[in-house]
Structures are given as structure tokens and as C-alpha cells.
Amino acid sequence: xxxxxxxxxxxxxxxxxxxxxxxxxxxxxxxxxxxxxxxxxxxxxxxxxxxxxxxxxxxxxxxxxxxxxxxxxxxxxxxxxxxxxxxxxxxxxxxxxxxxxxxxxxxxxxxxxxxxxxxxxxxxxxxxxxxxxxxxxxxxxxxxxxxxxxxxxxxxxxxxxxxxxxxxxxxxxxxxxxxxxxxxxxxxxxxxxxxxxxxxxxxxxxxxxxxxxxxxxxxxxxxxxxxxxxxxxxxxxxxxxxxxxxxxxxxxxxxxxxxxxxxxxxxxxxxxxxxxxxxxxxxxxxxxxxxxxxxxxxxxxxxxxxxxxxxxxxxxxxxxxxxxxxxxxxxxxxxxxxxxxxxxxxxxxxxxxxxxxxxxxxxxxxxxxxxxxxxxxxxxxxxxxxxxxxxxxxxxxxxxxxxxxxxxxxxxxxxxxxx
Amino acid sequence: xxxxxxxxxxxxxxxxxxxxxxxxxxxxxxxxxxxxxxxxxxxxxxxxxxxxxxxxxxxxxxxxxxxxxxxxxxxxxxxxxxxxxxxxxxxxxxxxxxxxxxxxxxxxxxxxxxxxxxxxxxxxxxxxxxxxxxxxxx
Numbered sequence: 290x291x292x293x294x295x296x297x298x299x300x301x302x303x304x305x306x307x308x309x310x311x312x313x314x315x316x317x318x319x320x321x322x323x324x325x326x327x328x329x330x331x332x333x334x335x336x337x338x339x340x341x342x343x344x345x346x347x348x349x350x351x352x353x354x355x356x357x358x359x360x361x362x363x364x365x366x367x368x369x370x371x372x373x374x375x376x377x378x379x380x381x382x383x384x385x386x387x388x389x390x391x392x393x394x395x396x397x398x399x400x401x402x403x404x405x406x407x408x409x410x411x412x413x414x415x416x417x418x419x420x421x422x423x424x425x426x427x428x429x430x431x432x433x434x435x436x437x438x439x440x441x442x443x444x445x446x447x448x449x450x451x452x453x454x455x456x457x458x459x460x461x462x463x464x465x466x467x468x469x470x471x472x473x474x475x476x477x478x479x480x481x482x483x484x485x486x487x488x489x490x491x492x493x494x495x496x497x498x499x500x501x502x503x504x505x506x507x508x509x510x511x512x513x514x515x516x517x518x519x520x521x522x523x524x525x526x527x528x529x530x531x532x533x534x535x536x537x538x539x540x541x542x543x544x545x546x547x548x549x550x551x552x553x554x555x556x557x558x559x560x561x562x563x564x565x566x567x568x569x570x571x572x573x574x575x576x577x578x579x580x581x582x583x584x585x586x587x588x589x590x591x592x593x594x595x596x597x598x599x600x601x602x603x604x605x606x607x608x609x610x611x612x613x614x615x616x617x618x619x620x621x622x623x624x625x626x627x628x629x630x631x632x633x634x635x636x637x638x639x640x641x642x643x644x645x646x647x648x649x650x651x652x653x654x655x656x657x658x659x660x661x662x663x664x665x666x667x668x669x670x671x672x673x674x675x676x677x678x679x680x681x682x683x684x685x686x687x688x689x690x691x692x693x694x695x696x697x698x699x700x701x702x703x704x705x706x707x708x
Numbered sequence: 709x710x711x712x713x714x715x716x717x718x719x720x721x722x723x724x725x726x727x728x729x730x731x732x733x734x735x736x737x738x739x740x741x742x743x744x745x746x747x748x749x750x751x752x753x754x755x756x757x758x759x760x761x762x763x764x765x766x767x768x769x770x771x772x773x774x775x776x777x778x779x780x781x782x783x784x785x786x787x788x789x790x791x792x793x794x795x796x797x798x799x800x801x802x803x804x805x806x807x808x809x810x811x812x813x814x815x816x817x818x819x820x821x822x823x824x825x826x827x828x829x830x831x832x833x834x835x836x837x838x839x840x841x842x843x844x845x846x
Contacts, residue, residue, distance in 0.1 A: 316810060350811055
């Protein structure tokens, strides 16, 4: 496939008066070639993942863009950074690393990006509409934008997201194209017990299973209760995008491109139908535990993706009257924490032993106190990345299990719904 | 006996080195330490091995869109593989290489390549235009 550019786009490639945009355009065009795109499509929004420090190289790149005058041409929200700018004392690591992480965040705001610093931009006002072409990074946000909102984006990586926001265009390929959004695989969970399907912990586990089972293939899930909550879908997508390259899934009767199975499949036959059993789900849940069988517990981590207001309220309700015996970290964004402060909920949770982390999270930057230990979480994403990034072995459990464990200071789980 | 494969160069270039074939999918973000090149992904069969200096053969990529950043950092730190051979086309890892090129830093070839017939330790030579030659050690 040969990439066709408009005269304007071609002009940008070598525009000496806008060297930052020219650099962004060259990278966008090479990426479009890699993706086999025939043209670029205008976008209306970008969510940028490149502001999280992974090393000095990314800082130098973004500073080069900013110094050369590049500015975003569409509204661009920012994913988490490696610092909590509200609670800077939480962040460990050496000062040089923190300084570079700050330079990376500053380079992005200098280019006109919005300082949202969240991996759940869709819960703080950045909600592209059904059919809207956007360019999003951060795998959970991509899954949510495509699946739950019906916006259209591929899974953009660091650097390409900022380049696309600068040029206001994305390669027309993959999930930007309607035909590629149809499900190819049917996943049937209707044989699982109603009680399990109404358990919060089911959704991140289903996601973790889905990512391993289907990889990048678009699945249509049937059998999810029609009143499933947005936070459950968020957890499903985050789990799926952690264990597999899932950018889009449909939940029949729930998500906007899947009013019924025939529509979700685009009127074609599925290549495969997978009937999900309780054994498959239990195995997927067990795979999220790297601290096998141990009752040891050193901390809890909530909020990957960033806790919503509703999730924080649910934590408050579930932990009424408790004092936590181990540190409990709640990772969220400034806007949600602001609401919780205004309502007095933040104060109540702090009184029980919660530490709020904003702008970042415990799995992407040094916050945890020890080199190793056991972390319990209700997030499949934290469970998947926790040990590799923090050294803490992980235990997965639903909100109720996590709260009971935090209060007891050891792992406590109620397995009755999983049998 | 040398095996010759015609691969599709996503980023053209030349390289040679010992093959390292991953036996499970990996996400570079969270799965590879960006400064040491060590595989750190929990429960990965090749956990603890170093990808630097190898011709890294990847049957399947998963996970985070931050993997481009890890790729760029590996190149900047001099801990990158000599080449990447991908069983299926991917844009996230090559992007780290494209950015390195724009920054004037060393780059590596990235090819979409049939990996059947390549095993750990094979001597792999990548030539310009997508030629891949595989020599079995011993």
C-alpha cells in the first residue's frame, strides 16, 4: 500500500519554518507506512502516553520537539507521569531521575497538552463520541475509547501519540476503519453463574483471560448483564490490554457498536466461538497471583486504571468502621481527589489508612517502601505488571476481599462465587 | 547448512548476531528493563536473560503502548538487540527505532520475518533489503 499525502501534508515534511512539526510529520509518515495506511485521517483529540519517564532518551526527544516549536493542534490530554506533583514527598528514587521525569512532563505541557495526568481521561471529561476519529495512547484508554465509547483509534505508542497530536492526523488503518471493527470471535460467558457475573472481580479477570485468548482479535462478548457498570468495563479493558494487544472488544447489548450479536459481527460468521467455563475464569484469576498461597501482605494498591469517584465511594462504603493494618494506596487523578476532598471522603479514607497518589501510580514510579513484598490489588493491570515493575509479588482479589485483607493485615479471600 | 529467508524490512539495515527466540509473548514495557536489557516480565520463560546484542525473534507482542519508549531507551543506552525479527507486523517497537533515527542515534534493522526454522543460538545475518541468513551453531 502506498501512502498518499495531500499537498499540505507533504509540505509539512520539509517546512523549515516549523521544524518541530516537520519532525513530527516525518515520524507520523514513517509510522503510517509501517501500518500499511493509504492516507492520513484528521483527528479531533489525542491522549498522550509519552509523558511517563522511562529514561532520558524520551525526555531528549520531547524537548527537541518543543524547542523546535512543535505545538499540539488538537485537544490533547496527558497520561500519568512519573511524579505526583501534588504529593512530591511520596516519590522515591534519585533526584536526577525525578528531575528528568519533571522535564518530560514540562516538555508536554509546553507543547500545549492538558495537564490531566491520568490513565482514565475518559472519566474526567475527555470522552470522544461514537465514530469520532482520535489518536490515543495508553492501552487501557485505547480499549475504553474504542469499546465503551465507540471512538476510533489504534493503539498508539509513546512518541507517535504526540506526533499525531501535533499534525492532527492519524494513519487510516486498523481500528480507524469501520470494517476492521467487527468482531471475529464470539466469547460466551452466559454459562457462568449470575452471582459470578455480578461480582466486581469477574471483569478484570475476564479481561485478563480475554487478552490471552484473543490477542489483538476483536471479540464480541455475550452473557454480560445489560446493567454492567462503566467501571467494570474499564477493568475488563485494562485487563485485556495488559495480557493481550486488545484494542477493541464488544459487549453485546452493552457497548455502542454491539446492540446485538449480528451487528457486532458485521453480518459475518465468527471464525471461532469460545464458551467460557468457570474453570477457565478461575485459572485466569489464579494467574494474577504471583505470591502463590502466601498469607503475607505488605500493602494494597487500587486504581489501575485511576480510581473513579464511584470506585472511591465504594471503597469508603466497603471499609466503614475499619482501620487498615497495612498501607493502602489509592491511585487517582487530581479532579477525582478534589471531589473526594470537597465531600470529606478523602479525609475519612485517610483516617482509615489510605494514601492518595495522583498524577501517577504505584506501579510506574518508586512509591512503595520496600524492595520486595506482597501487594494485593483488585486490578488485573496492577497484578500483571506489579512484580516486574515493583518487585512486589501480587495477590488479586475483589474490592471486598481487598478491604477485608487490608483490615486483617493478611490475605483473606472469599472464594464462594468462583466455584 | 545455512537457511535463507526473505523477510520484509520494516526498518532496513544490516546486522548479525546470535538468535534469541522468545517462547512466550512479551510486552517491552514492564517486561524488559530499559537500562539493562534484562527480561523482567513475571513468569516469562526467558526471564533473567538479556536481549542486548542478540538478534531478538518475537513470535508475539502484547501489552503496553509504552514499549516504544523502552525500545528507544535501549538504543540510547546501547543495550538494544542487534536486530528485531517480528513474526507479525507491529508499529510500536519500530517506532522507537524511527525516533532514534530522527535523533541521530544508532538504529537497528526491524524485519517482519517467518521465524519457523530459527532456534536459540543460531547465527543470524540480516542484510539490506530484507535478506536473513540463519546458520545453525555446531
